[in-house]
Amino acid sequence: xxxxxxxxxxxxxRRRGMDHARYPYRILPRTTPLAWPGGARVALWIAVHLxxxxxxxxxxxxxxxxxxxxPYPSFWDFxxxxxxxxxxxxxxMKAMAARGLPATALISATLAREYPVLMNDIAAAGWEPxxxxxxxxxxxxxxxxxxxxxxxxxxxxxxxxxxFGDALRGWHSPAHSESHRTPDLVxxxxxxxxxxxxxxxxxxxFATEAGxxxxxxxxxxxxxxxxxxQQNMATEDYVTAILAAHAALDAEAAATxxxxxxxxxxxxxxxxxxxxxxxxxxxxxxxxxxxxVWPATASQIxxxxxxxx
Amino acid sequence: MLKTPGHYAYMPWRRRPRITWPGGARIAVWVAxxxxxxxxxxxxxxxxxPWPRPVPDILGYxxxxxxxxxxxxxxxxxxxxxxxxxxxSLNVAVCxxxxxIIERCCExxxxxxxxxxxxTRYFYGMSEDQQxxxxxxxxxxxxxxxxxxxDGWLTPAISNDETTQDILAEEGILYTLDxxxxxxxxxxxxxSGKRLVSIPYSLEVNDVPLLVMxxxxxxxxxxxxxxxxxxxxxxxxESGTVLCLPLHPFLIxxxxxxxxxxxxxRHITAHDKVWLATGREIAQHYIDHHLAAHEAWIVExxx
Numbered sequence: 320x321x322x323x324x325x326x327x328x329x330x331x332x333r334r335r336g337m338d339h340a341r342y343p344y345r346i347l348p349r350t351t352p353l354a355w356p357g358g359a360r361v362a363l364w365i366a367v368h369l370x371x372x373x374x375x376x377x378x379x380x381x382x383x384x385x386x387x388x389x390p391y392p393s394f395w396d397f398x399x400x401x402x403x404x405x406x407x408x409x410x411x412m413k414a415m416a417a418r419g420l421p422a423t424a425l426i427s428a429t430l431a432r433e434y435p436v437l438m439n440d441i442a443a444a445g446w447e448p449x450x451x452x453x454x455x456x457x458x459x460x461x462x463x464x465x466x467x468x469x470x471x472x473x474x475x476x477x478x479x480x481x482x483f484g485d486a487l488r489g490w491h492s493p494a495h496s497e498s499h500r501t502p503d504l505v506x507x508x509x510x511x512x513x514x515x516x517x518x519x520x521x522x523x524x525f526a527t528e529a530g531x532x533x534x535x536x537x538x539x540x541x542x543x544x545x546x547x548x549q550q551n552m553a554t555e556d557y558v559t560a561i562l563a564a565h566a567a568l569d570a571e572a573a574a575t576x577x578x579x580x581x582x583x584x585x586x587x588x589x590x591x592x593x594x595x596x597x598x599x600x601x602x603x604x605x606x607x608x609x610x611x612v613w614p615a616t617a618s619q620i621x622x623x624x625x626x627x628x
Numbered sequence: 629m630l631k632t633p634g635h636y637a638y639m640p641w642r643r644r645p646r647i648t649w650p651g652g653a654r655i656a657v658w659v660a661x662x663x664x665x666x667x668x669x670x671x672x673x674x675x676x677x678p679w680p681r682p683v684p685d686i687l688g689y690x691x692x693x694x695x696x697x698x699x700x701x702x703x704x705x706x707x708x709x710x711x712x713x714x715x716x717s718l719n720v721a722v723c724x725x726x727x728x729i730i731e732r733c734c735e736x737x738x739x740x741x742x743x744x745x746x747x748t749r750y751f752y753g754m755s756e757d758q759q760x761x762x763x764x765x766x767x768x769x770x771x772x773x774x775x776x777x778x779d780g781w782l783t784p785a786i787s788n789d790e791t792t793q794d795i796l797a798e799e800g801i802l803y804t805l806d807x808x809x810x811x812x813x814x815x816x817x818x819x820s821g822k823r824l825v826s827i828p829y830s831l832e833v834n835d836v837p838l839l840v841m842x843x844x845x846x847x848x849x850x851x852x853x854x855x856x857x858x859x860x861x862x863x864x865x866e867s868g869t870v871l872c873l874p875l876h877p878f879l880i881x882x883x884x885x886x887x888x889x890x891x892x893x894r895h896i897t898a899h900d901k902v903w904l905a906t907g908r909e910i911a912q913h914y915i916d917h918h919l920a921a922h923e924a925w926i927v928e929x930x931x
Contacts, residue, residue, distance in 0.1 A: 320699050375629035390675035390752055394633050395786045398809040399831060401632075407812055409641035424674050456631075551842045553850075590833050593811065593863075594856035 341526050350521060352406060352577035355626045359613030360572035361565065361579050362620050363606060365420060367411065367539055368451065368586045371427035372400040376456035383455045383494035385588065386545040400588050405492060407591020412444050414600040420614045425451040425491040428475035431482045440483050447616035449489030450479050458494050459501045469504050476508045489617050495539065503528040514619055520579060522624050533621050541586035554595050558602045564570060565606050580620060635793050635816045636809060636826065637926040645921035647868035649661040653668035654864030655904035657896055660829065661703060661875045662717040662743060665725055666692045670748035678748040692878050693816060696726055698768040699881020706886060708736055710893040715907040717743040720766045723773035728903050730773050739906040741780030742766040754914045755797060769775045779803065779908045782829065797824040803911035805829035811860060811869050813914035815923050825919060827870060827910050832856065846888040861899060870910060
C-alpha cells in the first residue's frame with residue numbers, strides 16, 4: 320500500500336471562518352437584532368417556484384426535482400409539471416389573494432416567452448418577479464463553460480426584464496445548483512438578491528466580483544419539492560413541519576426581540592394540486608392566526624433588513 | 629428532440645368558458661380500472677426493460693396476475709354496489725386470456741378503451757405503421773369481444789412516442805389520456821388537424837403512484853381521493869370539472885385496501901351534483917357542447 324499522495328494532506332484553506340470568500344461566518348443568535356414593520360415577529364416570505372421542464376433536458380450531471388424520470392418523450396413528467404403552470408399556480412394565487420398575502424415568483428425565464436398570459440397574471444397579482452434561470456434544462460453547475468453560463472444568464476435576464484423591467488431584482492439558481500462563478504455572473508447582470516444557498520434563517524451579504532448581493536433564506540429541509548416529491552412525505556406531515564418551524568421562529572423572535580423569517584418554498588405542481596390546496600390554505604390560516612406575522616416579498620424584507628442595520 | 633409535446637395550448641385556470649355537465653352536475657366523475665396483462669416473458673425494448681428483475685420476474689408477474697384472479701372481482705363488486713361504472717383501460721390481449729373478465733365488464737355496462745395490447749409492449753421506438761397496426765388490431769379485438777367501438781386511448785405505461793397522438797387522431801380516436809396537464813377536457817392539436825380531445829386521467833389519485841411509489845396507507849389514500857373530489861366539486865360550481873379515479877386491481881383489490889375504495893365511492897356518491905360518467909360520455913359531451921368555445925377562447929388569447 321503506497322497510500323495517498325502527500326498533497327492530500329495539504330489544507331490551504333484551513334483557517335478561522337469560511338473556506339471561501341463569499342461571506343464571513345455569522346452566528347445566528349448573535350446577529351444584529353432585526354425590526355420588522357409593525358413590530359411583527361415573523362416575516363412570511365412565500366417563494367413560489369414556476370418552472371419550465373423541457374422534455375429534452377440533459378439528465379447529467381444534475382437533474383432538478385421534477386425533471387424527466389421516464390424515457391423520452393416523457394409526456395408523463397412534462398405534463399405533470401406543466402399542470403402547475405396552468406392550474407396549480409392559479410389555485411395558489413386565489414388562496415393567497417383571499418388572505419392578502421403577496422408572493423415572490425421564482426420564474427423559469429422561458430415561461431415569459433411560452434406563457435405571457437401567466438406573466439401578466441403574476442404582475443396583476445402584485446407578486447415580485449425573480450429569475451430562476453432560463454428553464455429546468457439549464458441547470459448551472461461546475462462543468463458548464465463560463466461563456467455558456469454567461470449567455471444563459473444574459474438570455475434569461477433579457478426575457479424577464481423585457482416583461483417586468485426594474486421590478487426584476489432577484490435571482491434563484493434552479494435546483495439550488497451553481498458553478499463557482501454563478502454569483503459573480505448574476506451580480507454582473509444587475510441582480511440585488513439571490514436565494515440558492517440554504518445556510519441561514521436570515522439574509523446576509525454575499526460577496527461577488529461585481530459587489531455584494533443579499534442572500535435570502537430559502538430552506539431545503541422545508542421545501543415542498545424536498546418533502547413531498549423527493550421524500551414522499553404526506554401533506555399533513557409537511558404542514559406539521561411548517562407550523563413547527565413557525566412556532567420555533569416565533570418563539571425565538573419573542574425571546575430575542577429580533578425578527579425572524581418563515582420562508583415557504585412552494586411549487587404549483589405540488590401545492591396547487593386539487594387534493595393539497597385546501598391543506599395549503601389551512602396552513603396559511605394557522606400561521607396568520609398566531610399573530611405577529613408580516614407577509615412580505617423578498618425586496619420588502621430586504622428593505623426592512625437594511626433599515627434595521 | 630421535442631422540448632414540449634406541442635399538443636395543447638396554454639389555458640390558465642381562470643375565466644375559462646364555462647363547462648356544464650348533464651343534470652346540472654358540477655363534476656364528472658369517471659373510474660378507470662386498468663385491466664392489464666404483463667407478459668411472463670416479454671421482448672426487451674431499448675428504452676425500458678419490462679421487468680426490474682431478470683426474466684422470469686415471478687414476484688412482479690404474479691403480483692399483477694393477482695389483479696386478474698382476485699383483485700378485479702372484488703373491485704368490480706364494490707363499484708357495482710355503488711352504481712359506479714368503469715371505463716376500462718384495457719390491455720386488449722385480456723380479451724383472449726381472460727374472457728370471463730370481459731364478460732363481467734360488459735354485464736356491468738362498462739366502457740372498454742385501449743391501453744395497448746400488453747402493458748409490456750411499449751410504444752417507444754415503434755414506426756408509425758407499427759403504431760397504426762396496433763391501434764387497428766386493438767379496435768377489432770374490442771369490437772369482437774364486446775361490440776363496442778374503441779373511442780379512448782392510454783398508451784401502455786404512458787410509453788407514447790413523438791407521433792402517437794397524431795396517429796390516434798388519424799385513426800379516429802375520440803379521446804386520449806396520455807397528457808396530464810388539466811382538470812378539464814381540452815382540445816388536442818395534431819398534425820392532420822383531425823379532432824382529438826384530452827380528458828383528465830390522473831397520477832395524483834392513481835393507486836400506483838400513491839400506494840407503490842409514495843407508500844401511502846389505505847386510509848390516507850382515501851383521504852387524498854376525497855380531498856381531490858371536494859376541491860374539484862367546489863370549483864365545479866364555476867365551471868364543470870373532471871375527477872378521474874384510476875384503479876389497478878392488483879393494488880386496490882387487495883383485502884386490506886378494498887375498504888378504502890368503498891369509502892371513496894361512498895363519499896362521492898353521497899353528493900348530488902355528480903355526473904357518474906364514462907370516458908366516452910365525457911369526451912362526447914365536451915365535443916358536442918364545449919370544444920368550440922374552448923378553441924375560440926384560445927384564439928382570443930385566453931382573456
